[in-house]
Amino acid sequence: MLRPPFRAPENSRIVVQMGSQPALSVDGVVKSFGAVHAVDEATFDVEVGSLTCLIGPNGAGKSTLLNCVAGFLRHDSGRILLGADDVSPWPSDRRARAGLATVFQTATPVGGLDVLGNAMVGCHAWTRHGFATGILRTPGQRREEKEIREAADEALELVGLGPLAHRSATTLPFGQLRLLAIARVLAQRPRVLLLDEPVAGLRAAEKARMREVFLDLKARGFTQILVEHDMQFVGAVADRVLVLDRGKLIADGPPSVIRHDARVIAAYLGTATV
Amino acid sequence: MNAVALRRTGRTLPIAAAVVLILLPWELSLANQSLYVQMGQYAIVAVGLSLLMGFAGQVSFGQGAFYLVGAYVAGVLATRYHWPTLATLALAPVATAAVAWVIGLPLLRLRGHYLAFATLAVHLIVLSLVFTWSGVTGGEIGLIGIPALKIGSSHPAGATYAAIVWAAVVAVALVSLALVGSRAGRALRAIAASERDAAATGIAVGAYKLRLFVLSAGYAGLAGGLFTYQLHYLSPDSFAVILSVQFVVMIAIGGMGSVYGAVFGAIAVTLLRHELSVLGTRPGMPLQAPKVLAIGVFGLILTVVVLFFPRGLLPALGDLTGRFRPQVAEIAPALPPMPVPGEAERAAELESLRGPTDAATREAGD
Numbered sequence: 001m002l003r004p005p006f007r008a009p010e011n012s013r014i015v016v017q018m019g020s021q022p023a024l025s026v027d028g029v030v031k032s033f034g035a036v037h038a039v040d041e042a043t044f045d046v047e048v049g050s051l052t053c054l055i056g057p058n059g060a061g062k063s064t065l066l067n068c069v070a071g072f073l074r075h076d077s078g079r080i081l082l083g084a085d086d087v088s089p090w091p092s093d094r095r096a097r098a099g100l101a102t103v104f105q106t107a108t109p110v111g112g113l114d115v116l117g118n119a120m121v122g123c124h125a126w127t128r129h130g131f132a133t134g135i136l137r138t139p140g141q142r143r144e145e146k147e148i149r150e151a152a153d154e155a156l157e158l159v160g161l162g163p164l165a166h167r168s169a170t171t172l173p174f175g176q177l178r179l180l181a182i183a184r185v186l187a188q189r190p191r192v193l194l195l196d197e198p199v200a201g202l203r204a205a206e207k208a209r210m211r212e213v214f215l216d217l218k219a220r221g222f223t224q225i226l227v228e229h230d231m232q233f234v235g236a237v238a239d240r241v242l243v244l245d246r247g248k249l250i251a252d253g254p255p256s257v258i259r260h261d262a263r264v265i266a267a268y269l270g271t272a273t274v
Numbered sequence: 275m276n277a278v279a280l281r282r283t284g285r286t287l288p289i290a291a292a293v294v295l296i297l298l299p300w301e302l303s304l305a306n307q308s309l310y311v312q313m314g315q316y317a318i319v320a321v322g323l324s325l326l327m328g329f330a331g332q333v334s335f336g337q338g339a340f341y342l343v344g345a346y347v348a349g350v351l352a353t354r355y356h357w358p359t360l361a362t363l364a365l366a367p368v369a370t371a372a373v374a375w376v377i378g379l380p381l382l383r384l385r386g387h388y389l390a391f392a393t394l395a396v397h398l399i400v401l402s403l404v405f406t407w408s409g410v411t412g413g414e415i416g417l418i419g420i421p422a423l424k425i426g427s428s429h430p431a432g433a434t435y436a437a438i439v440w441a442a443v444v445a446v447a448l449v450s451l452a453l454v455g456s457r458a459g460r461a462l463r464a465i466a467a468s469e470r471d472a473a474a475t476g477i478a479v480g481a482y483k484l485r486l487f488v489l490s491a492g493y494a495g496l497a498g499g500l501f502t503y504q505l506h507y508l509s510p511d512s513f514a515v516i517l518s519v520q521f522v523v524m525i526a527i528g529g530m531g532s533v534y535g536a537v538f539g540a541i542a543v544t545l546l547r548h549e550l551s552v553l554g555t556r557p558g559m560p561l562q563a564p565k566v567l568a569i570g571v572f573g574l575i576l577t578v579v580v581l582f583f584p585r586g587l588l589p590a591l592g593d594l595t596g597r598f599r600p601q602v603a604e605i606a607p608a609l610p611p612m613p614v615p616g617e618a619e620r621a622a623e624l625e626s627l628r629g630p631t632d633a634a635t636r637e638a639g640d
């Protein structure tokens with residue numbers, strides 16, 4: 001069964017290991033574009049196995065923060081730790097190989113490959129055979145290829161795309177493409193999943209399916225961070241909500257508490273603007 | 275039919291085609307043999323360029339430069355330094371790949387049009403080096419007296435040489451197909467789809483693009499070496515910039531990322547070029563006619579393909595002949611982004627945030 005590499009004991013559903021190392025630490029991260037402080041001293045830890053939603057008004061800096069964590073933007077100061085490793089100087093592909101998986105809103109399927117092949121792309125992170133052994137088809141390469149296929153199959157089962165494994169990926173409808181993008185990063189065997197607005201543009205039934213997937217992943221011990229606009233969805237899946245407003249973290253807590261936080265309400269209504 | 279049987283029948287056709295292509299020279303006239311050798315050399319270059327364009331999204335107008343480097347490496351070593359000819363033929367792709375690696379490091383930081391122009395510049399620079407180093411390369415006069423290729427104790431020529439060239443085409447095609455079907459091939463496809471998503475999957479985008487660039491240059495270097503031992507004479511005239519354009523036209527016809535398509539494109543363009551030169555050298559034609567005709571026709575083909583058949587001429591024909599499959603997802607990622615919530619929506623979002631969770635669950639479960 002597909003599980004994240006570093007996880008808690010078999011039976012603990014939601015893992016909040018008190019005193020253990022966080023899956024991800026964002027420590028005083030600053031990112032400015034000219035005079036705009038898109039992310040301003042953001043500091044938070046993410047527990048292993050938790051599902052955290054990052055919300056905030058448009059332009060609050062959510063995507064910027066996500067891109068800093070994933071390594072697609074270089075932050076100006078502060079540190080980003082994946083487990084014990086300070087990944088701040090690492091490029092995005094190295095962070096991905098270390099276990100940070102990112103799903104962007106526009107996850108483009110890989111043309112010329114079927115659905116299974118697309119999921120197999122995700123296995124790149126933990127496999128190693130390159131040009132030479134790929135061309136020569138060495139026994140080791142073929143063994144690895146089999147392992148890749150199995151891991152990809154498993155990832156597809158997890159999001160419910162198993163029956164479509166041999167369809168051309170580019171013919172999938174929008175909602176299933178999102179699921180495929182998630183399968184691809186699951187095949188990556190990630191320690192932390194970052195998702196940018198995973199339900200934006202989906203219909204109600206597709207959202208419901210997505211919610212099941214996220215809750216299932218949570219039950220399996222995956223650590224997930226979602227940037228999300230859809231508040232109903234946030235309320236339905238999140239253990240914890242982080243609220244960003246003009247680059248600053250203004251609230252942090254379970255959804256039930258965040259709903260009544262005066263600063264959050266002010267930020268959303270725009271009354272916090274000076 | 276079970277999977278194994280299906281795979282076997284799926285292989286019969288390519289194997290038969292390979293055998294026919296290698297044995298064909300013995301059925302050809304001497305003049306056609308030399309045209310056929312040229313097709314084979316170009317096919318080798320085209321397969322590499324097709325991978326480069328289709329899998330790494332890099333348009334190179336510099337493959338002619340690598341073809342030149344391979345040709346001169348083999349020719350100079352054999353003629354001036356008296357290396358064994360077979361060794362120079364083996365070294366041609368390796369040396370060319372090394373050159374590509376060195377210039378690829380800075381070059382591949384460029385994209386799109388910039389990369390296309392930069393590779394074109396590489397072709398011009400390499401050509402001017404041939405003139406500059408005339409002591410070694412023979413400059414404008416050319417490199418003469420190149421020995422015949424010697425394998426064991428025989429000197430393959432005519433049909434045998436053509437068969438060797440096409441055996442090399444088959445080998446290059448096999449290597450390329452194996453690569454495409456491997457982990458590295460998937461990584462390259464992922465890069466072609468989205469460099470950002472590829473990096474997010476842990477693929478070292480720059481390193482992979484460089485490796486493919488080097489491989490495609492190695493193919494071109496091999497083809498250049500085979501050119502050297504076809505004519506036993508090298509001159510810069512054989513490597514004009516139109517050659518690099520011609521390789522891109524082959525891909526425009528055969529389609530990007532397709533090994534078979536590249537071979538087809540190479541055959542088609544070589545025949546076309548031949549017909550154009552026959553036409554251009556008819557009595558009464560001006561001296562520049564063959565060159566002008568080639569530039570005009572290739573320019574026209576490129577323009578038409580880029581405007582109307584961006585996937586290539588051959589794939590477009592494939593679509594017409596009933597192999598059309600709807601490409602929904604090619605449209606889907608381009609769907610308009612979700613509207614950005616304005617002030618009113620913010621309030622609504624807040625409302626939904628405050629709403630009871632069980633209501634949200636019920637709604638989402640509809």
Ligand SMILES: Nc1ncnc2c1ncn2[C@@H]1O[C@H](COP(=O)(O)OP(=O)(O)O)[C@@H](O)[C@H]1O
Nearest residue numbers: 033036038056057058059060061062063064065
């Ligand atoms: N590449 C960029 N260049 C300049 N400004 C940017 C860039 N990306 C984001 N910003 C600015 O940073 C702020 C945060 O943007 P963003 O992270 O996209 O917000 P969110 O995702 O929360 O809507 C905005 O003011 C935006 O205009």
Ligand SMILES: [Mg+2]
Nearest residue numbers: 059062063064
């Ligand atoms: Mg955003």
